[in-house]
Amino acid sequence: MPKSIAIVEDDDDQRENYRDAITKKGYTVSAYGSRKEALSGFDDALPDLVILDIILGEEVDAGFELCRDLLARSPSLPVIFLTERIEEIDKISGLRLGAWDYLPKPISLEYLAERISSLLRINEARYQNSAGGSRGSDSARKIGHLTLDQEALLVSWKNKQIDLSGTEFRMLAKLVRVPGHAVSYETLMNATMQSLVTNNTINTHMRNIRKKFERVDPEFASIKSEYGYGYRWVSK
Amino acid sequence: MTKANGRGPRLSTKLMLLGLALLIVPWFSFRHLVQMESFLIQGQSQAQLLTAEGISTLLNGREDLFNDLPLSLDGFEALYAHPLPGPIRIDARESDWAALADRWQVFGGGSEPRRITSHDSSIDALPDGAFHLLLGERGNQLYAFLRVRDESRVWRNPNLLRLDNADHIRLSYLTDQGDEGRLQITMQGPGVTTAYHMDAEWKFAEHGLPENRVQGYVEETDYGYNLEFRMPMSMLGSRRSFGLAVVDVDDPETRQIRGIAQTLPQSGRENFHLVVLRSPEVLNIVRGLGYSGARILVIDSQRRVRAEAGSSIEPSESTSDTPGWLERLFDMFRPNVRTSSDLAPEDTEQGLITVGGQVIDAALQGQPSAVRRRRDEGVEVIMAAHPIVSRNQVIGTVVVEQNTDDILDLQRDALGRIVLVSATSLLAVFVALLAFSVRLAWRIRRVGSETTNAIDRHGRLKTSELRHEIHSGDEIGDLARSVSSMLTKLHQHTQFLESMPRTLRHEINNPLNAVSTSLQNLEQEMPAMEANKYLESAKRGVLRIGVIVQNLADAANLEDALESEELEVVDLHELLKSYVGNCHNAHPDCQFVFRSSPGPAPARVADYRIEQLLDKLIDNAVDFHWPGSPIRIHLDVVRDHIEITVANRGPPLQPEIENNLFDSMVSQRVATRDNRLHFGLGLYVVRVIAERHGGSARAANLTDGSGVAITVALPLASMAPRLRATG
Structure with a gap:
């Protein structure tokens, strides 16, 4: 049974493009042009994954509200924000609401498809883990205090779970692939799976990741800047 | 910007200078006062002239009052009959004459009659037979008092018919008919005297009857005797020629005349003196008209004072020897008052008036006039003279003299008040003006500085409205409001412009x-x-x-993004070293040289913003460097700040771009040789980041002109204990 994806986007052209691209990947797609339409659609059946634009018509925060609504109904529902609003504040709000990932426009449909499948897989993995009752540690990798589960998109530091967005997770995964080696900005840019990335974007993401670790462990200092080149993971 | 060098005085100075114009007020007051003075003086002159005219009217046509004197005094010497203030008792006592105590005349002591002053020689010092004489007139009677020096008094023996064989007094006069009259006053001892008309030889009485109209009284004294007598004026007639002789007889046996002392000159071709009288009728008329501070003189056509009443000189209590500053100030501006003594009315004791002066001259020629003059004592008087006319002839003049103290006092008072009021009001106005101007200037400055500060060094609006003065109702309020609304509009516009890229991105991205x-x-x-x-x-x-x-x-x-950055202390030395080490990866074709002063260079920064800053600096240097030349990166700790300099050899900066090199959208690139994007944002980002960290950025050509150095200065931080090591 193909997974069902819901797309909420007020721009007809973009909506149709998303729909066509995602349908081609073998998903069932239901596309909505407004918050109202979306809500009535969700009343019938909840999709497996939702792609939300934040501004819908006149409603500036419609995407956030929809996200809140959906997560209230199904807390584990993967939500991807897709928007031109890439200001820091929007990212924070979106992620705090429990969104899984956040993609700035213009997007690469290729990357979008990859993310969708990745998120669905991860969600499934988590579901199976919790259903099976056993820790799916087979896919997990341990680097010092860091535990990284690529399958379930789970990260923990000193056995404390850390919530990272999809982008952040992929960046961290790239960073720790060979601990102690500097990873260039370019590599990290690829990891974001966004079409338009600057050093600044990387820096912002890295800072956010660092902060999330420091919240758990104030002594955290494993992410080092390699000025003029990129970042480096240092295990103690 | 707030300095006004060479652009004229400040507002407050201008207001103060304008305030000085108020000084005109006391000046005008003073001018007014001076005019008022002359007006008052003129008024007083007019009043005096009117008084003089009034008096002269009384005297007009009364030439009889003036005709009792010969028209010419040539060849005559005068005896003065002074008006007597009180009644005289014929008792040979001087007490009645006290008022005239300084008017004694001496005869027989020398050839000329002299006046006795108080310190003059006493009667005792005179030779035998000399005498003191005092004449007075009252109630149409001529009074005489004689002090006669006589060592040996010989009284008349009534048994002897001859009258010249004892001490006696001879009186000679001319009657109206021109006849010579001779009277002898004989003394039979102290007591009442008897007078007889005498024969030409002065030996026997013309007839046996005594002249009862001549009453006298004699009394013995230490020095001789005193004689007091009176005779009616009518006896003297209108000519009033009069002579008096004291005949001295010393030997009671031989009874020979030893000497005659007389008022007549010894060798006189004239037998008589003129008895000059103040015209009593005129005096009576005038006396009633006298008033305080005014002196009235009646002068006949021969310039003789015929009557005098009142005194113009009254001691003024305000007159001090050294005039106060006020008077001095006042005198400075006063029209000059003539001080020439063209008339000295004090010289009237002699009765024969030598007073000159234009006033009297003019009056005697029929022209009433008034003059203002100053006496030597500093008293200022106004003299007004008006002619007395009879049958188209000027027969005399009335002079009214009054001092101007009252007016001057008035004037001084007024001046004092004006000075005081002007000074006070001037001070008040000045203070008010000063306060006003200071406040005004302060308000304008405040609006000015607020307006100036509304835009920062780089032209960015910092506020959207003014806070001060916008509720004031005056022009400054209007100004503040219009500036404020301008700022608000500018702010809206700026906001629009600033939000433009975001809006654009939002609109374009879809x-x-x-x-x-x-x-x-x-x-x-x-x-x-x-x-x-x-x-x-x-x-x-x-x-x-x-x-x-x-x-x-x-x-x-x-x-905005920088505002939310968290700063931490980072060793820039380590950061730069690592950064330059990695530069080769980004720019494999370039050679980078890093040099730094030893030791850590801690600064409170957001490290990746510094990295961004360095990216821009290096990009800039790489873009402009001559191929093959190294790019030098220096780190220096200078006192309290850290300087990062990125220098490259290449085309120097154009002067016109140098100042705004760090503004956005400014680029020196002539043409894009590559496909990369250049918006002139690179150095703008450098400046904004540097300023966010409390530092600054500047660009300069290398001293030899071979390239450009861009220097970023950041404040040095104290080494924090937890310095994040860089990897």
């Missing part, structure tokens, strides 16, 4: 995304089109638009 996704779908649906060059160029175009919009938005958001 269609861009539509194009981008459409292209992707197109590629998917038509595999044949893969690697089609049109598709590729469309994709590149989309990417470039995306980058442009992204860069613009980043730059526009930079300052």
